[in-house]
Amino acid sequence: MKKGTKAPRFAGKKEAGAHHRNSAPPRQFKVAEDGELLAFLLVKLAPQGRNSVKSLLAHGQISVDDRVEKLYNHPLKPGQVVTVRKDRNTVAPLLVGLKILYEDDAIIVINKDAGLLSIATEQETELTAYRQLTAHVRITHPQNRIFVLHRLDRETSGVMMFAKSEQVQQKMQDGWKDIVKERMYVALVEGMVKKTQGTITSWLRETSTLKMYSSHTPNDGQHAVTHYKVLRASRNYSLLEVHLETGRKNQIRVHMQDLGHPVANDKKYGAKTKPFSRLGLHARVLAFEHPVTGKLMRFETDVPKPFLSQFKEEPQ
Known part of the structure:
Protein backbone atom coordinates (compact mmCIF):
# COMPACT_ATOMS: atom_id res chain seq x y z
CA MET A 1 0.00 0.00 0.00
CA LYS A 2 1.57 3.14 -1.13
CA LYS A 3 1.97 6.04 1.20
CA GLY A 4 1.70 9.51 -0.32
CA THR A 5 4.91 11.48 -0.76
CA LYS A 6 4.94 14.77 1.04
CA ALA A 7 4.65 17.85 -1.10
CA PRO A 8 6.89 20.86 -0.44
CA ARG A 9 5.85 23.75 1.76
CA PHE A 10 5.49 26.23 -1.02
CA ALA A 11 7.23 29.60 -1.09
CA GLY A 12 4.84 32.42 -0.32
CA LYS A 13 6.88 35.54 -1.00
CA LYS A 14 7.34 36.82 -4.50
CA GLU A 15 10.97 36.60 -5.38
CA ALA A 16 12.73 39.33 -7.24
CA GLY A 17 12.03 38.90 -10.93
CA ALA A 18 9.41 36.24 -10.28
CA HIS A 19 7.12 37.74 -12.91
CA HIS A 20 9.80 38.77 -15.37
CA ARG A 21 9.37 36.64 -18.46
CA ASN A 22 12.48 35.12 -19.93
CA SER A 23 12.38 35.05 -23.71
CA ALA A 24 13.69 31.48 -23.81
CA PRO A 25 10.99 29.10 -25.13
CA PRO A 26 9.67 26.32 -22.85
CA ARG A 27 11.30 22.89 -23.10
CA GLN A 28 9.09 19.86 -23.75
CA PHE A 29 9.71 16.19 -23.07
CA LYS A 30 7.56 13.24 -24.14
CA VAL A 31 7.00 10.52 -21.55
CA ALA A 32 8.05 7.05 -22.76
CA GLU A 33 7.25 4.90 -19.71
CA ASP A 34 5.36 4.94 -16.41
CA GLY A 35 7.07 6.84 -13.63
CA GLU A 36 6.88 9.78 -11.24
CA LEU A 37 7.37 13.42 -12.15
CA LEU A 38 10.39 14.32 -10.00
CA ALA A 39 12.39 11.26 -11.07
CA PHE A 40 11.54 12.00 -14.73
CA LEU A 41 12.68 15.62 -14.42
CA LEU A 42 15.94 14.70 -12.67
CA VAL A 43 16.86 12.57 -15.69
CA LYS A 44 15.70 15.02 -18.37
CA LEU A 45 17.12 18.15 -16.76
CA ALA A 46 20.50 16.67 -15.72
CA PRO A 47 22.93 18.02 -14.65
CA GLN A 48 20.50 20.36 -12.84
CA GLY A 49 20.50 19.51 -9.14
CA ARG A 50 17.61 18.08 -7.13
CA ASN A 51 16.92 21.33 -5.25
CA SER A 52 16.85 23.28 -8.49
CA VAL A 53 14.29 20.88 -9.99
CA LYS A 54 12.18 20.99 -6.81
CA SER A 55 12.19 24.78 -7.06
CA LEU A 56 10.79 24.57 -10.61
CA LEU A 57 7.95 22.38 -9.30
CA ALA A 58 7.23 24.64 -6.32
CA HIS A 59 7.05 27.74 -8.55
CA GLY A 60 4.53 26.30 -11.00
CA GLN A 61 7.00 26.02 -13.87
CA ILE A 62 6.25 22.37 -14.66
CA SER A 63 3.17 21.27 -16.62
CA VAL A 64 1.95 17.82 -17.62
CA ASP A 65 -0.28 17.98 -20.70
CA ASP A 66 -0.68 21.76 -20.14
CA ARG A 67 -1.76 21.38 -16.48
CA VAL A 68 0.57 22.80 -13.81
CA GLU A 69 1.77 20.03 -11.47
CA LYS A 70 3.66 20.54 -8.23
CA LEU A 71 3.65 17.12 -6.54
CA TYR A 72 6.93 15.17 -6.70
CA ASN A 73 5.07 11.87 -6.99
CA HIS A 74 2.62 12.90 -9.72
CA PRO A 75 2.27 9.74 -11.87
CA LEU A 76 3.34 9.93 -15.50
CA LYS A 77 1.98 7.78 -18.34
CA PRO A 78 3.50 7.08 -21.77
CA GLY A 79 2.49 9.69 -24.35
CA GLN A 80 2.13 12.58 -21.90
CA VAL A 81 4.11 15.75 -22.51
CA VAL A 82 6.02 17.46 -19.70
CA THR A 83 6.70 21.17 -20.23
CA VAL A 84 9.37 23.14 -18.36
CA ARG A 85 8.92 26.92 -18.46
CA LYS A 86 11.67 29.43 -17.67
CA ASP A 87 9.27 32.01 -16.27
CA ARG A 88 7.65 31.91 -12.86
CA ASN A 89 4.23 33.17 -13.81
CA THR A 90 2.45 31.77 -10.77
CA VAL A 91 3.62 32.15 -7.20
CA ALA A 92 2.00 29.56 -4.97
CA PRO A 93 0.36 30.74 -1.75
CA LEU A 94 2.00 29.89 1.54
CA LEU A 95 0.28 26.93 3.18
CA VAL A 96 -0.14 27.66 6.88
CA GLY A 97 -0.73 24.83 9.35
CA LEU A 98 -1.08 22.05 6.78
CA LYS A 99 0.95 19.90 4.40
CA ILE A 100 -0.33 18.25 1.23
CA LEU A 101 0.37 14.51 1.35
CA TYR A 102 -1.26 13.57 -1.96
CA GLU A 103 -3.19 15.22 -4.75
CA ASP A 104 -4.67 14.15 -8.09
CA ASP A 105 -7.68 15.16 -10.22
CA ALA A 106 -10.18 13.62 -7.78
CA ILE A 107 -8.90 14.13 -4.23
CA ILE A 108 -6.48 16.05 -2.04
CA VAL A 109 -5.11 14.55 1.21
CA ILE A 110 -3.50 16.73 3.89
CA ASN A 111 -1.86 16.54 7.30
CA LYS A 112 -3.50 19.30 9.37
CA ASP A 113 -1.79 20.91 12.35
CA ALA A 114 -3.58 21.43 15.67
CA GLY A 115 -5.03 24.94 15.85
CA LEU A 116 -6.17 25.17 12.21
CA LEU A 117 -9.90 25.12 11.49
CA SER A 118 -10.96 22.58 8.85
CA ILE A 119 -13.70 24.85 7.51
CA ALA A 120 -15.18 28.13 8.71
CA THR A 121 -18.34 28.33 10.75
CA GLU A 122 -20.83 31.17 10.62
CA GLN A 123 -19.11 32.73 13.62
CA GLU A 124 -15.56 32.20 12.37
CA THR A 125 -14.23 33.49 9.08
CA GLU A 126 -10.50 33.06 9.71
CA LEU A 127 -7.95 31.21 7.61
CA THR A 128 -9.00 27.56 7.27
CA ALA A 129 -7.73 24.42 5.57
CA TYR A 130 -10.67 24.69 3.17
CA ARG A 131 -9.90 28.28 2.18
CA GLN A 132 -6.18 27.63 1.68
CA LEU A 133 -6.77 24.54 -0.45
CA THR A 134 -9.33 26.41 -2.55
CA ALA A 135 -6.66 29.03 -3.32
CA HIS A 136 -4.18 26.23 -4.03
CA VAL A 137 -6.36 24.47 -6.63
CA ARG A 138 -7.29 27.78 -8.29
CA ILE A 139 -3.68 28.40 -9.30
CA THR A 140 -4.22 26.01 -12.21
CA HIS A 141 -7.75 27.18 -13.04
CA PRO A 142 -9.83 29.97 -11.43
CA GLN A 143 -13.01 27.83 -11.46
CA ASN A 144 -11.48 24.92 -9.51
CA ARG A 145 -13.11 24.05 -6.17
CA ILE A 146 -12.74 21.60 -3.31
CA PHE A 147 -15.52 19.78 -1.45
CA VAL A 148 -15.74 18.71 2.19
CA LEU A 149 -15.79 14.98 2.97
CA HIS A 150 -15.25 14.98 6.76
CA ARG A 151 -13.91 17.26 9.47
CA LEU A 152 -11.31 17.34 12.21
CA ASP A 153 -11.82 19.53 15.28
CA ARG A 154 -9.68 22.67 15.35
CA GLU A 155 -7.33 21.31 18.05
CA THR A 156 -7.13 17.81 16.53
CA SER A 157 -4.25 17.28 14.11
CA GLY A 158 -3.74 14.67 11.42
CA VAL A 159 -4.84 13.22 8.10
CA MET A 160 -7.95 14.49 6.36
CA MET A 161 -9.11 14.61 2.77
CA PHE A 162 -11.21 16.72 0.41
CA ALA A 163 -12.82 15.94 -2.94
CA LYS A 164 -12.09 18.03 -6.02
CA SER A 165 -15.52 17.63 -7.63
CA GLU A 166 -19.14 17.35 -6.52
CA GLN A 167 -19.43 13.92 -8.15
CA VAL A 168 -16.49 12.53 -6.14
CA GLN A 169 -17.86 14.13 -2.95
CA GLN A 170 -21.25 12.50 -3.51
CA LYS A 171 -19.77 9.10 -4.30
CA MET A 172 -17.53 9.11 -1.22
CA GLN A 173 -20.18 10.37 1.17
CA ASP A 174 -22.78 7.89 -0.13
CA GLY A 175 -20.38 4.95 0.24
CA TRP A 176 -18.23 6.24 3.13
CA LYS A 177 -18.58 3.07 5.26
CA ASP A 178 -17.45 0.83 2.39
CA ILE A 179 -14.89 3.16 0.77
CA VAL A 180 -13.03 4.16 3.95
CA ARG A 284 -2.86 9.14 12.45
CA VAL A 285 -4.07 6.85 9.64
CA LEU A 286 -6.59 7.22 6.83
CA ALA A 287 -7.01 4.36 4.35
CA PHE A 288 -9.60 4.24 1.58
CA GLU A 289 -10.37 2.99 -1.91
CA HIS A 290 -9.67 5.69 -4.47
CA PRO A 291 -13.07 6.91 -5.72
CA VAL A 292 -12.00 6.77 -9.37
CA THR A 293 -9.33 4.06 -9.70
CA GLY A 294 -10.51 1.81 -6.84
CA LYS A 295 -6.88 1.50 -5.72
CA LEU A 296 -6.29 1.17 -1.97
CA MET A 297 -4.62 4.32 -0.62
CA ARG A 298 -3.16 4.52 2.89
CA PHE A 299 -1.69 7.56 4.61
CA GLU A 300 0.07 7.30 7.96
CA THR A 301 1.59 10.15 9.98
CA ASP A 302 3.86 10.23 13.01
CA VAL A 303 2.59 10.34 16.59
CA PRO A 304 3.03 13.99 17.71
CA LYS A 305 6.22 14.36 19.78
CA PRO A 306 4.45 16.13 22.69
CA PHE A 307 2.34 12.98 23.17
CA LEU A 308 5.43 10.75 23.42
CA SER A 309 7.34 13.18 25.65
CA GLN A 310 4.89 12.44 28.49
CA PHE A 311 6.48 8.98 28.77
CA LYS A 312 10.19 9.84 28.58
CA GLU A 313 10.92 8.93 32.17
CA GLU A 314 8.88 5.74 32.01
CA PRO A 315 10.66 2.40 31.41
CA GLN A 316 9.70 1.03 27.99
Missing part, protein backbone atom coordinates in the same frame (compact mmCIF):
# COMPACT_ATOMS: atom_id res chain seq x y z
CA LYS A 181 -11.16 1.09 5.19
CA GLU A 182 -9.37 2.50 8.23
CA ARG A 183 -9.52 5.60 10.42
CA MET A 184 -7.05 5.33 13.25
CA TYR A 185 -6.30 8.01 15.84
CA VAL A 186 -3.85 8.26 18.69
CA ALA A 187 -5.14 9.85 21.89
CA LEU A 188 -3.20 10.95 24.94
CA VAL A 189 -5.65 10.52 27.82
CA GLU A 190 -5.49 11.27 31.53
CA GLY A 191 -4.58 8.54 34.00
CA MET A 192 -3.58 4.90 33.57
CA VAL A 193 -6.06 2.92 31.48
CA LYS A 194 -5.94 -0.52 33.11
CA LYS A 195 -7.91 -2.51 30.51
CA THR A 196 -5.47 -2.96 27.63
CA GLN A 197 -8.18 -2.87 24.97
CA GLY A 198 -11.91 -2.37 24.71
CA THR A 199 -14.94 -1.04 22.86
CA ILE A 200 -17.16 1.87 23.89
CA THR A 201 -20.72 2.02 22.52
CA SER A 202 -23.38 4.67 23.10
CA TRP A 203 -25.87 6.93 21.37
CA LEU A 204 -24.61 10.51 20.99
CA ARG A 205 -26.82 13.53 21.50
CA GLU A 206 -26.11 17.26 21.39
CA THR A 207 -27.09 19.89 23.95
CA SER A 208 -28.36 23.37 23.06
CA THR A 209 -24.82 24.62 23.78
CA LEU A 210 -23.44 22.26 21.08
CA LYS A 211 -21.81 19.86 23.55
CA MET A 212 -22.12 16.18 22.78
CA TYR A 213 -22.99 13.57 25.42
CA SER A 214 -23.68 9.84 25.60
CA SER A 215 -27.06 8.24 26.07
CA HIS A 216 -27.16 4.53 26.81
CA THR A 217 -30.81 4.22 25.83
CA PRO A 218 -30.97 2.35 22.50
CA ASN A 219 -31.69 4.59 19.48
CA ASP A 220 -31.65 7.74 21.64
CA GLY A 221 -29.36 9.72 19.31
CA GLN A 222 -26.64 8.72 16.81
CA HIS A 223 -25.13 5.29 17.36
CA ALA A 224 -21.39 5.55 18.05
CA VAL A 225 -18.79 2.77 18.38
CA THR A 226 -15.14 3.35 19.35
CA HIS A 227 -12.43 0.67 19.73
CA TYR A 228 -9.23 1.37 21.66
CA LYS A 229 -5.91 -0.31 22.52
CA VAL A 230 -3.34 0.92 25.06
CA LEU A 231 0.07 1.62 23.48
CA ARG A 232 1.80 3.14 26.53
CA ALA A 233 0.71 3.89 30.06
CA SER A 234 2.07 5.70 33.10
CA ARG A 235 0.52 6.88 36.35
CA ASN A 236 -0.46 10.21 34.78
CA TYR A 237 -1.24 9.43 31.13
CA SER A 238 -2.02 6.66 28.66
CA LEU A 239 -1.41 6.68 24.92
CA LEU A 240 -4.21 4.90 23.07
CA GLU A 241 -4.66 3.70 19.51
CA VAL A 242 -8.29 4.45 18.66
CA HIS A 243 -10.27 3.03 15.74
CA LEU A 244 -13.58 4.56 14.71
CA GLU A 245 -16.36 2.25 13.61
CA THR A 246 -18.66 5.29 13.28
CA GLY A 247 -17.63 8.90 12.74
CA ARG A 248 -19.77 11.14 14.96
CA LYS A 249 -19.07 14.69 16.11
CA ASN A 250 -16.63 14.69 19.09
CA GLN A 251 -17.06 10.90 19.31
CA ILE A 252 -13.61 10.04 20.68
CA ARG A 253 -13.66 12.94 23.13
CA VAL A 254 -17.04 11.91 24.58
CA HIS A 255 -16.14 8.22 24.71
CA MET A 256 -12.84 8.89 26.49
CA GLN A 257 -14.77 10.89 29.07
CA ASP A 258 -17.21 7.95 29.39
CA LEU A 259 -14.20 5.67 29.95
CA GLY A 260 -13.11 7.88 32.86
CA HIS A 261 -9.95 8.97 31.02
CA PRO A 262 -10.62 12.27 29.20
CA VAL A 263 -8.36 13.37 26.34
CA ALA A 264 -5.50 15.49 27.72
CA ASN A 265 -6.25 19.23 27.69
CA ASP A 266 -9.91 18.60 26.75
CA LYS A 267 -11.51 20.79 29.43
CA LYS A 268 -14.84 20.66 27.55
CA TYR A 269 -15.06 16.92 28.15
CA GLY A 270 -13.71 16.64 31.68
CA ALA A 271 -9.91 16.94 31.44
CA LYS A 272 -8.14 18.32 34.53
CA THR A 273 -4.60 18.54 33.13
CA LYS A 274 -2.91 20.62 30.45
CA PRO A 275 0.41 19.00 29.50
CA PHE A 276 0.62 21.13 26.34
CA SER A 277 -1.34 23.85 24.57
CA ARG A 278 -3.18 21.55 22.15
CA LEU A 279 -5.70 18.71 22.38
CA GLY A 280 -4.22 15.23 22.90
CA LEU A 281 -5.85 13.81 19.76
CA HIS A 282 -4.29 13.07 16.36
CA ALA A 283 -5.79 11.41 13.26
Whole structure:
Protein backbone atom coordinates (compact mmCIF):
# COMPACT_ATOMS: atom_id res chain seq x y z
CA MET A 1 0.00 0.00 0.00
CA LYS A 2 1.57 3.14 -1.13
CA LYS A 3 1.97 6.04 1.20
CA GLY A 4 1.70 9.51 -0.32
CA THR A 5 4.91 11.48 -0.76
CA LYS A 6 4.94 14.77 1.04
CA ALA A 7 4.65 17.85 -1.10
CA PRO A 8 6.89 20.86 -0.44
CA ARG A 9 5.85 23.75 1.76
CA PHE A 10 5.49 26.23 -1.02
CA ALA A 11 7.23 29.60 -1.09
CA GLY A 12 4.84 32.42 -0.32
CA LYS A 13 6.88 35.54 -1.00
CA LYS A 14 7.34 36.82 -4.50
CA GLU A 15 10.97 36.60 -5.38
CA ALA A 16 12.73 39.33 -7.24
CA GLY A 17 12.03 38.90 -10.93
CA ALA A 18 9.41 36.24 -10.28
CA HIS A 19 7.12 37.74 -12.91
CA HIS A 20 9.80 38.77 -15.37
CA ARG A 21 9.37 36.64 -18.46
CA ASN A 22 12.48 35.12 -19.93
CA SER A 23 12.38 35.05 -23.71
CA ALA A 24 13.69 31.48 -23.81
CA PRO A 25 10.99 29.10 -25.13
CA PRO A 26 9.67 26.32 -22.85
CA ARG A 27 11.30 22.89 -23.10
CA GLN A 28 9.09 19.86 -23.75
CA PHE A 29 9.71 16.19 -23.07
CA LYS A 30 7.56 13.24 -24.14
CA VAL A 31 7.00 10.52 -21.55
CA ALA A 32 8.05 7.05 -22.76
CA GLU A 33 7.25 4.90 -19.71
CA ASP A 34 5.36 4.94 -16.41
CA GLY A 35 7.07 6.84 -13.63
CA GLU A 36 6.88 9.78 -11.24
CA LEU A 37 7.37 13.42 -12.15
CA LEU A 38 10.39 14.32 -10.00
CA ALA A 39 12.39 11.26 -11.07
CA PHE A 40 11.54 12.00 -14.73
CA LEU A 41 12.68 15.62 -14.42
CA LEU A 42 15.94 14.70 -12.67
CA VAL A 43 16.86 12.57 -15.69
CA LYS A 44 15.70 15.02 -18.37
CA LEU A 45 17.12 18.15 -16.76
CA ALA A 46 20.50 16.67 -15.72
CA PRO A 47 22.93 18.02 -14.65
CA GLN A 48 20.50 20.36 -12.84
CA GLY A 49 20.50 19.51 -9.14
CA ARG A 50 17.61 18.08 -7.13
CA ASN A 51 16.92 21.33 -5.25
CA SER A 52 16.85 23.28 -8.49
CA VAL A 53 14.29 20.88 -9.99
CA LYS A 54 12.18 20.99 -6.81
CA SER A 55 12.19 24.78 -7.06
CA LEU A 56 10.79 24.57 -10.61
CA LEU A 57 7.95 22.38 -9.30
CA ALA A 58 7.23 24.64 -6.32
CA HIS A 59 7.05 27.74 -8.55
CA GLY A 60 4.53 26.30 -11.00
CA GLN A 61 7.00 26.02 -13.87
CA ILE A 62 6.25 22.37 -14.66
CA SER A 63 3.17 21.27 -16.62
CA VAL A 64 1.95 17.82 -17.62
CA ASP A 65 -0.28 17.98 -20.70
CA ASP A 66 -0.68 21.76 -20.14
CA ARG A 67 -1.76 21.38 -16.48
CA VAL A 68 0.57 22.80 -13.81
CA GLU A 69 1.77 20.03 -11.47
CA LYS A 70 3.66 20.54 -8.23
CA LEU A 71 3.65 17.12 -6.54
CA TYR A 72 6.93 15.17 -6.70
CA ASN A 73 5.07 11.87 -6.99
CA HIS A 74 2.62 12.90 -9.72
CA PRO A 75 2.27 9.74 -11.87
CA LEU A 76 3.34 9.93 -15.50
CA LYS A 77 1.98 7.78 -18.34
CA PRO A 78 3.50 7.08 -21.77
CA GLY A 79 2.49 9.69 -24.35
CA GLN A 80 2.13 12.58 -21.90
CA VAL A 81 4.11 15.75 -22.51
CA VAL A 82 6.02 17.46 -19.70
CA THR A 83 6.70 21.17 -20.23
CA VAL A 84 9.37 23.14 -18.36
CA ARG A 85 8.92 26.92 -18.46
CA LYS A 86 11.67 29.43 -17.67
CA ASP A 87 9.27 32.01 -16.27
CA ARG A 88 7.65 31.91 -12.86
CA ASN A 89 4.23 33.17 -13.81
CA THR A 90 2.45 31.77 -10.77
CA VAL A 91 3.62 32.15 -7.20
CA ALA A 92 2.00 29.56 -4.97
CA PRO A 93 0.36 30.74 -1.75
CA LEU A 94 2.00 29.89 1.54
CA LEU A 95 0.28 26.93 3.18
CA VAL A 96 -0.14 27.66 6.88
CA GLY A 97 -0.73 24.83 9.35
CA LEU A 98 -1.08 22.05 6.78
CA LYS A 99 0.95 19.90 4.40
CA ILE A 100 -0.33 18.25 1.23
CA LEU A 101 0.37 14.51 1.35
CA TYR A 102 -1.26 13.57 -1.96
CA GLU A 103 -3.19 15.22 -4.75
CA ASP A 104 -4.67 14.15 -8.09
CA ASP A 105 -7.68 15.16 -10.22
CA ALA A 106 -10.18 13.62 -7.78
CA ILE A 107 -8.90 14.13 -4.23
CA ILE A 108 -6.48 16.05 -2.04
CA VAL A 109 -5.11 14.55 1.21
CA ILE A 110 -3.50 16.73 3.89
CA ASN A 111 -1.86 16.54 7.30
CA LYS A 112 -3.50 19.30 9.37
CA ASP A 113 -1.79 20.91 12.35
CA ALA A 114 -3.58 21.43 15.67
CA GLY A 115 -5.03 24.94 15.85
CA LEU A 116 -6.17 25.17 12.21
CA LEU A 117 -9.90 25.12 11.49
CA SER A 118 -10.96 22.58 8.85
CA ILE A 119 -13.70 24.85 7.51
CA ALA A 120 -15.18 28.13 8.71
CA THR A 121 -18.34 28.33 10.75
CA GLU A 122 -20.83 31.17 10.62
CA GLN A 123 -19.11 32.73 13.62
CA GLU A 124 -15.56 32.20 12.37
CA THR A 125 -14.23 33.49 9.08
CA GLU A 126 -10.50 33.06 9.71
CA LEU A 127 -7.95 31.21 7.61
CA THR A 128 -9.00 27.56 7.27
CA ALA A 129 -7.73 24.42 5.57
CA TYR A 130 -10.67 24.69 3.17
CA ARG A 131 -9.90 28.28 2.18
CA GLN A 132 -6.18 27.63 1.68
CA LEU A 133 -6.77 24.54 -0.45
CA THR A 134 -9.33 26.41 -2.55
CA ALA A 135 -6.66 29.03 -3.32
CA HIS A 136 -4.18 26.23 -4.03
CA VAL A 137 -6.36 24.47 -6.63
CA ARG A 138 -7.29 27.78 -8.29
CA ILE A 139 -3.68 28.40 -9.30
CA THR A 140 -4.22 26.01 -12.21
CA HIS A 141 -7.75 27.18 -13.04
CA PRO A 142 -9.83 29.97 -11.43
CA GLN A 143 -13.01 27.83 -11.46
CA ASN A 144 -11.48 24.92 -9.51
CA ARG A 145 -13.11 24.05 -6.17
CA ILE A 146 -12.74 21.60 -3.31
CA PHE A 147 -15.52 19.78 -1.45
CA VAL A 148 -15.74 18.71 2.19
CA LEU A 149 -15.79 14.98 2.97
CA HIS A 150 -15.25 14.98 6.76
CA ARG A 151 -13.91 17.26 9.47
CA LEU A 152 -11.31 17.34 12.21
CA ASP A 153 -11.82 19.53 15.28
CA ARG A 154 -9.68 22.67 15.35
CA GLU A 155 -7.33 21.31 18.05
CA THR A 156 -7.13 17.81 16.53
CA SER A 157 -4.25 17.28 14.11
CA GLY A 158 -3.74 14.67 11.42
CA VAL A 159 -4.84 13.22 8.10
CA MET A 160 -7.95 14.49 6.36
CA MET A 161 -9.11 14.61 2.77
CA PHE A 162 -11.21 16.72 0.41
CA ALA A 163 -12.82 15.94 -2.94
CA LYS A 164 -12.09 18.03 -6.02
CA SER A 165 -15.52 17.63 -7.63
CA GLU A 166 -19.14 17.35 -6.52
CA GLN A 167 -19.43 13.92 -8.15
CA VAL A 168 -16.49 12.53 -6.14
CA GLN A 169 -17.86 14.13 -2.95
CA GLN A 170 -21.25 12.50 -3.51
CA LYS A 171 -19.77 9.10 -4.30
CA MET A 172 -17.53 9.11 -1.22
CA GLN A 173 -20.18 10.37 1.17
CA ASP A 174 -22.78 7.89 -0.13
CA GLY A 175 -20.38 4.95 0.24
CA TRP A 176 -18.23 6.24 3.13
CA LYS A 177 -18.58 3.07 5.26
CA ASP A 178 -17.45 0.83 2.39
CA ILE A 179 -14.89 3.16 0.77
CA VAL A 180 -13.03 4.16 3.95
CA LYS A 181 -11.16 1.09 5.19
CA GLU A 182 -9.37 2.50 8.23
CA ARG A 183 -9.52 5.60 10.42
CA MET A 184 -7.05 5.33 13.25
CA TYR A 185 -6.30 8.01 15.84
CA VAL A 186 -3.85 8.26 18.69
CA ALA A 187 -5.14 9.85 21.89
CA LEU A 188 -3.20 10.95 24.94
CA VAL A 189 -5.65 10.52 27.82
CA GLU A 190 -5.49 11.27 31.53
CA GLY A 191 -4.58 8.54 34.00
CA MET A 192 -3.58 4.90 33.57
CA VAL A 193 -6.06 2.92 31.48
CA LYS A 194 -5.94 -0.52 33.11
CA LYS A 195 -7.91 -2.51 30.51
CA THR A 196 -5.47 -2.96 27.63
CA GLN A 197 -8.18 -2.87 24.97
CA GLY A 198 -11.91 -2.37 24.71
CA THR A 199 -14.94 -1.04 22.86
CA ILE A 200 -17.16 1.87 23.89
CA THR A 201 -20.72 2.02 22.52
CA SER A 202 -23.38 4.67 23.10
CA TRP A 203 -25.87 6.93 21.37
CA LEU A 204 -24.61 10.51 20.99
CA ARG A 205 -26.82 13.53 21.50
CA GLU A 206 -26.11 17.26 21.39
CA THR A 207 -27.09 19.89 23.95
CA SER A 208 -28.36 23.37 23.06
CA THR A 209 -24.82 24.62 23.78
CA LEU A 210 -23.44 22.26 21.08
CA LYS A 211 -21.81 19.86 23.55
CA MET A 212 -22.12 16.18 22.78
CA TYR A 213 -22.99 13.57 25.42
CA SER A 214 -23.68 9.84 25.60
CA SER A 215 -27.06 8.24 26.07
CA HIS A 216 -27.16 4.53 26.81
CA THR A 217 -30.81 4.22 25.83
CA PRO A 218 -30.97 2.35 22.50
CA ASN A 219 -31.69 4.59 19.48
CA ASP A 220 -31.65 7.74 21.64
CA GLY A 221 -29.36 9.72 19.31
CA GLN A 222 -26.64 8.72 16.81
CA HIS A 223 -25.13 5.29 17.36
CA ALA A 224 -21.39 5.55 18.05
CA VAL A 225 -18.79 2.77 18.38
CA THR A 226 -15.14 3.35 19.35
CA HIS A 227 -12.43 0.67 19.73
CA TYR A 228 -9.23 1.37 21.66
CA LYS A 229 -5.91 -0.31 22.52
CA VAL A 230 -3.34 0.92 25.06
CA LEU A 231 0.07 1.62 23.48
CA ARG A 232 1.80 3.14 26.53
CA ALA A 233 0.71 3.89 30.06
CA SER A 234 2.07 5.70 33.10
CA ARG A 235 0.52 6.88 36.35
CA ASN A 236 -0.46 10.21 34.78
CA TYR A 237 -1.24 9.43 31.13
CA SER A 238 -2.02 6.66 28.66
CA LEU A 239 -1.41 6.68 24.92
CA LEU A 240 -4.21 4.90 23.07
CA GLU A 241 -4.66 3.70 19.51
CA VAL A 242 -8.29 4.45 18.66
CA HIS A 243 -10.27 3.03 15.74
CA LEU A 244 -13.58 4.56 14.71
CA GLU A 245 -16.36 2.25 13.61
CA THR A 246 -18.66 5.29 13.28
CA GLY A 247 -17.63 8.90 12.74
CA ARG A 248 -19.77 11.14 14.96
CA LYS A 249 -19.07 14.69 16.11
CA ASN A 250 -16.63 14.69 19.09
CA GLN A 251 -17.06 10.90 19.31
CA ILE A 252 -13.61 10.04 20.68
CA ARG A 253 -13.66 12.94 23.13
CA VAL A 254 -17.04 11.91 24.58
CA HIS A 255 -16.14 8.22 24.71
CA MET A 256 -12.84 8.89 26.49
CA GLN A 257 -14.77 10.89 29.07
CA ASP A 258 -17.21 7.95 29.39
CA LEU A 259 -14.20 5.67 29.95
CA GLY A 260 -13.11 7.88 32.86
CA HIS A 261 -9.95 8.97 31.02
CA PRO A 262 -10.62 12.27 29.20
CA VAL A 263 -8.36 13.37 26.34
CA ALA A 264 -5.50 15.49 27.72
CA ASN A 265 -6.25 19.23 27.69
CA ASP A 266 -9.91 18.60 26.75
CA LYS A 267 -11.51 20.79 29.43
CA LYS A 268 -14.84 20.66 27.55
CA TYR A 269 -15.06 16.92 28.15
CA GLY A 270 -13.71 16.64 31.68
CA ALA A 271 -9.91 16.94 31.44
CA LYS A 272 -8.14 18.32 34.53
CA THR A 273 -4.60 18.54 33.13
CA LYS A 274 -2.91 20.62 30.45
CA PRO A 275 0.41 19.00 29.50
CA PHE A 276 0.62 21.13 26.34
CA SER A 277 -1.34 23.85 24.57
CA ARG A 278 -3.18 21.55 22.15
CA LEU A 279 -5.70 18.71 22.38
CA GLY A 280 -4.22 15.23 22.90
CA LEU A 281 -5.85 13.81 19.76
CA HIS A 282 -4.29 13.07 16.36
CA ALA A 283 -5.79 11.41 13.26
CA ARG A 284 -2.86 9.14 12.45
CA VAL A 285 -4.07 6.85 9.64
CA LEU A 286 -6.59 7.22 6.83
CA ALA A 287 -7.01 4.36 4.35
CA PHE A 288 -9.60 4.24 1.58
CA GLU A 289 -10.37 2.99 -1.91
CA HIS A 290 -9.67 5.69 -4.47
CA PRO A 291 -13.07 6.91 -5.72
CA VAL A 292 -12.00 6.77 -9.37
CA THR A 293 -9.33 4.06 -9.70
CA GLY A 294 -10.51 1.81 -6.84
CA LYS A 295 -6.88 1.50 -5.72
CA LEU A 296 -6.29 1.17 -1.97
CA MET A 297 -4.62 4.32 -0.62
CA ARG A 298 -3.16 4.52 2.89
CA PHE A 299 -1.69 7.56 4.61
CA GLU A 300 0.07 7.30 7.96
CA THR A 301 1.59 10.15 9.98
CA ASP A 302 3.86 10.23 13.01
CA VAL A 303 2.59 10.34 16.59
CA PRO A 304 3.03 13.99 17.71
CA LYS A 305 6.22 14.36 19.78
CA PRO A 306 4.45 16.13 22.69
CA PHE A 307 2.34 12.98 23.17
CA LEU A 308 5.43 10.75 23.42
CA SER A 309 7.34 13.18 25.65
CA GLN A 310 4.89 12.44 28.49
CA PHE A 311 6.48 8.98 28.77
CA LYS A 312 10.19 9.84 28.58
CA GLU A 313 10.92 8.93 32.17
CA GLU A 314 8.88 5.74 32.01
CA PRO A 315 10.66 2.40 31.41
CA GLN A 316 9.70 1.03 27.99
